[in-house]
Amino acid sequence: MKQSFGRHTIAYPLPVFVIGTYDHSGRPNAMVAAWGGICSSDPPSIAVAVRPTRYTYRNLMEKRVFTISIPSETYMAEADYFGIASGEENDKFAKTGLTPVRSTLVDAPFIKEFPVVLECRVTNKLDIRAHILFIGEILDVKIDELVLGADGKPDIAKIRPLGFDAVRSEYYTMGPVLGKAFSSGRKYQK
């Protein structure tokens, strides 16, 4: 039997994306977003939802560019802080000791210590009442050499990204690979 939980933002998995922006004075800011995901293959695009009250919202509206830095589980507390504090009153980089690096592609900072970085240009936005959904064209993805597998591809077992549980307000890790996509379902093609 299924139990009704009502109108609720429940889904699994949800990401822990850290949005990097500069403000008008060039000060780097980072906020965490669990509302978002890839939203088109071409142009490769990612969507992130930001409340209009957030400092990052103003930066996004001004600069129209951002980065997404994806933390490994080692940086759970730092990522969590990025979701608690406001960049208006706090220098989140000074507080956490993490390093903002200026992207060479967009006028936005990414987090040096995080293994996966997307550099994005806002191509569209959509007002969904509580949140504004920003669509970013992914101009480049940069990944730490340390988290690449022997085949040169990023290895999730080395990246060790986090997921966000919106019901329990918890972070969880990723487990092992289970199988191949576009392959394990072929047995039903008869």
Added chain:
Amino acid sequence: MKQSFGRHTIAYPLPVFVIGTYDHSGRPNAMVAAWGGICSSDPPSIAVAVRPTRYTYRNLMEKRVFTISIPSETYMAEADYFGIASGEENDKFAKTGLTPVRSTLVDAPFIKEFPVVLECRVTNKLDIRAHILFIGEILDVKIDELVLGADGKPDIAKIRPLGFDAVRSEYYTMGPVLGKAFSSGRKYQK
């Protein structure tokens, strides 16, 4: 050192959402979407990206409602099949043996065997070239009693959802909970 991977749809984690729709004749269809995510808290909303060539696209345009069923890892092969085959030529439910259940809230089917179900009404859509992003207001979330914890809340260790690795075309599982959100980062608030 970070290595550049170019314009690419890479992010971690990515979900395995199964979109349920009826076609014009009332035949249930299911397709898998890894492009998507929660996109607003109020109204609680989820975004899913669908190519205009997909059978589901036509159903979405006609019915303006859909469900998201989230598979547990037990159903990896079935979910994978939903991403391989087209609902135009195949009765995906007959092929996999999974059970379409008519939602009482929206004119769309969900998958009985999957532990988490969202029932959604399309409130907006956005053309992002290769994909159309459908925004769905979440009218209800239904969760199997078998995957609830002792506190009555859904337990990800029982749901055992899948993630999708877009680079390696693999499915991965979720690991254990690592810590509390809005909490572990408080140590930097000083």
